[in-house]
Amino acid sequence: MTILTASNIGISFGGIKAVDDVSFSVDAGRILSIIGPNGAGKTTLFNVVSGLYVADRGHVELMGEDVTGCAPEALAALGLSRTFQNLQIFQRMTAAENVMVGRHLRERCHLLSDLFRLPSVTRQNRATREAALALLDEVGLRRRADQLAGSLPYGACKRIEIARALAAEPRVLLLDEPAAGCNSVETEEIDHLVRRVANKGIAVVLVEHDMKLVMKVSDRVLVLERGRPLTEGTPREVRDNPAVLEAYLGKHGARGAARA
Ligand SMILES: Nc1ncnc2c1ncn2[C@@H]1O[C@H](COP(=O)(O)OP(=O)(O)OP(=O)(O)O)[C@@H](O)[C@H]1O
Numbered sequence: 001m002t003i004l005t006a007s008n009i010g011i012s013f014g015g016i017k018a019v020d021d022v023s024f025s026v027d028a029g030r031i032l033s034i035i036g037p038n039g040a041g042k043t044t045l046f047n048v049v050s051g052l053y054v055a056d057r058g059h060v061e062l063m064g065e066d067v068t069g070c071a072p073e074a075l076a077a078l079g080l081s082r083t084f085q086n087l088q089i090f091q092r093m094t095a096a097e098n099v100m101v102g103r104h105l106r107e108r109c110h111l112l113s114d115l116f117r118l119p120s121v122t123r124q125n126r127a128t129r130e131a132a133l134a135l136l137d138e139v140g141l142r143r144r145a146d147q148l149a150g151s152l153p154y155g156a157c158k159r160i161e162i163a164r165a166l167a168a169e170p171r172v173l174l175l176d177e178p179a180a181g182c183n184s185v186e187t188e189e190i191d192h193l194v195r196r197v198a199n200k201g202i203a204v205v206l207v208e209h210d211m212k213l214v215m216k217v218s219d220r221v222l223v224l225e226r227g228r229p230l231t232e233g234t235p236r237e238v239r240d241n242p243a244v245l246e247a248y249l250g251k252h253g254a255r256g257a258a259r260a
């Protein structure tokens with residue numbers, strides 16, 4: 001079942017086409033990676049799909065429903081979660097509290113009952129914490145639940161962000177460079193985590209520069225170059241496409257790499 005479809009997305013900033021006629025779709029339980037050199041438009045595409053930017057053209061569909069131009073909160077409530085290239089973690093909150101923030105969308109809380117601290121609220125808070133702890137367990141951080149996020153290593157914060165995105169029980173998860181700044185052990189953990197997420201039936205769209213990770217986990221790979229789609233295919237097809245190497249290294253570098 002197709003969960004997310006983006007069709008002919010285009011957006012410009014001051015005359016520069018950051019994303020130009022890009023389309024993709026991803027099915028439940030599948031992993032689509034979007035790769036391309038710095039400035040290719042990957043994050044901008046995520047910003048359009050997740051409702052942060054309004055595109056100049058194109059459409060976004062979430063489970064068959066046209067959600068073009070919907071606000072991020074509305075999209076999150078409909079089942080689209082994301083993480084950010086630059087960490088968006090509350091440093092002065094614990095790991096568990098950070099994940100609980102992502103859970104509030106699923107909660108049925110009433111302001112009055114919250115104000116009067118009704119037993120239902122206490123129950124709800126306990127359930128929210130339990131759910132957050134289970135997610136931290138899933139990303140390998142259960143022991144760190146009560147530590148301040150600001151005191152944790154970068155790779156751990158990246159995984160807290162993924163746990164928080166999962167707390168909203170998404171149908172599709174957009175990950176913007178989850179392995180950036182991670183060492184090889186942490187990258188391996190991200191690899192397993194991404195696969196586990198997909199195995200649950202969640203559609204995953206992964207933006208990532210770590211090619212080893214991309215080649216290992218992806219079902220399909222879409223390559224962008226200067227805002228435009230260059231090619232799309234299986235990891236092997238993309239890896240073997242000389243135009244992809246050239247986009248990364250330039251003509252000269254690609255010839256050198258081919259000789260190596
Ligand atoms: N809010 C903005 N205002 C002006 N220009 C922007 C804005 N957001 C993105 N751009 C421009 O759009 C282009 C694409 O940037 P984007 O951040 O999407 O690239 P990227 O593929 O995510 O790169 P990286 O791999 O470095 O993260 C760049 O030229 C960038 O400067």
Ligand SMILES: [Mg+2]
Nearest residue numbers: 042043044085
């Ligand atoms: Mg980016």
